[in-house]
Amino acid sequence: MLTDFEKWYFDLRGYFVIKGAVPNEDIKEMISHAESWFDSKNILPDPISSNFDGSAAKLLYNFHYVEKVFERLVLNKNILRFINGIQNGNSRVYDVLLSKSTQQESDTELHSGFEGGFQDPNQQFIIANNNIFASFVNVGVSLVDIPNHLGFTCLPGSHKGNFKIPGDITLYDDPPTVVNVPVNAGDVIVFTPLLRHGARAWTEKYARYTVFMRFIFAKQFHSNESDRWPPYDHLKENISTELFQLESRDHGQRDRLNEYLKK
């Protein structure tokens, strides 16, 4: 499902940018909703929930049960083709959140990175038969243009490290150790959470809006106890069967999703 170049690049760096994956009109609509919700002074449409306590960003959840444009985003075939390509054709979305950062928020410190030893089966990155299998993948969809010196920052190759990552490496170090990944509105960054990554503090006058999604291998068990594991039966009517199946563990019931992906 992935091209030779996509596999080579993702293996080398631990991330990949899908350029122009989301249509402009959808981006505009999502921004419009985001601006309205983040300014809503806690009066959010049900079932959207919020967490504005973080130092790096304000977060919203469950918005894809409210506005179809976000459902289209989760089901975006440009994104799902890539994710399925590294999850053996069997991905499950388990987390969708909308983040807003302004000049008031701080940076997100560098975190994660593989330092050798056993891999956590819930966060694997392995190669076999000329294919990648990553049991956990993060996706960041930028709704705004990001200047070259801001946004997603990472240590390329740190998903395959064998040694303790030096503690004095910062978000603001230079390439090749630390790189900033430039993206425009509608571009998508796919990365393994094994990659050491973070985000530089936002310094532009306009807000940074990003939709983050987490995908896991659909046949694996839940890695932890949480009250935020989809699917939610009470919200089933809000979304298409395809999305409901994409949110569910795969126990052989994903016919509609599979048909959708084949189209």
Added chain:
Amino acid sequence: MIKMNQIIADYNSLKFETLMSEKENWFFDTHGYMIVKNVITKDEANYLIDKFESWSQLPEEKVPHPLKRSLESTVFQNMHYVDEKYQDLILNHRIMKYVSSILLHNPRLMFSSVIKLTKDQKRKKHPNKNQENKLQKFIEDGNVLLHRDTNGYNYPFESFINPLIGYQVVNGIIHSGYVNVSVTLVDVPDDHGIGLIPGSHKSNFNTPLIESDDPYKEYIQSFELTAGDAIVFVPNLLHTSRKWELDYPRYTIFNRYVFGKYIDEGYSSHAFEEYKDNINDELYELEKKNIHQEKKIVSRLKNIYQNRSNNTLNSA
């Protein structure tokens, strides 16, 4: 109770200890190379250039043996047999610290050469005419030709670990069967010299055709170097040599070290028994296969770096 155990060779790496720090291990493992600044001074670099030029001027019959000169006098080999400063560079402890560690303290010098490159110089031609035509066209169109150093054999997939060359890490120990060392004798701006793709030594996939508006910005790392700086890198790293466009020539010493326990693998030997008196014992031994004992240079390195590390620990 009957016990079973295996026989262990007397000379082995079971108690191997790297001379590289944890931070150096991480950097080398992540990127596949290490920059070692100022291994020789600018004056020493100029001395080596002067020697190169003086050998270039000699009539063929006057070239001292076993120095080997290319037809256009752009490449010399075996310089260490005729000049002590070239010898010192091969044995430089700041370089050998990495080489010995990566070769599990079994280093062997495979060859030593010095290369001169001018801005109008043509690249070395491929012996196969069809291949040469393709490569020439590719480069003339402004494209970048990358390569990995091989021992003349390509495996079905690049992810195979060539037992003689391949890069691997097991339980916190780095090993590569070949280690390349490039020492520049002139200043190199950051858009010249060696270009390499960090991390490509651990690629699990065949290198695809890569298309980019600016490959040197997006993929290829090159370095601003001063005369006397060295780059230690594994041959599995995708690398290239950038076009030399400066008015002064580029002089680079290129030394390759290999794992000393292996048999010779087909390359013609660069050790010259009849000229053994021209080199010191440490270097003579470094050119030999490693049979049953630790080489002198490894003992010297351990004295320098393990003592230094112990002293640091004691003072802390």
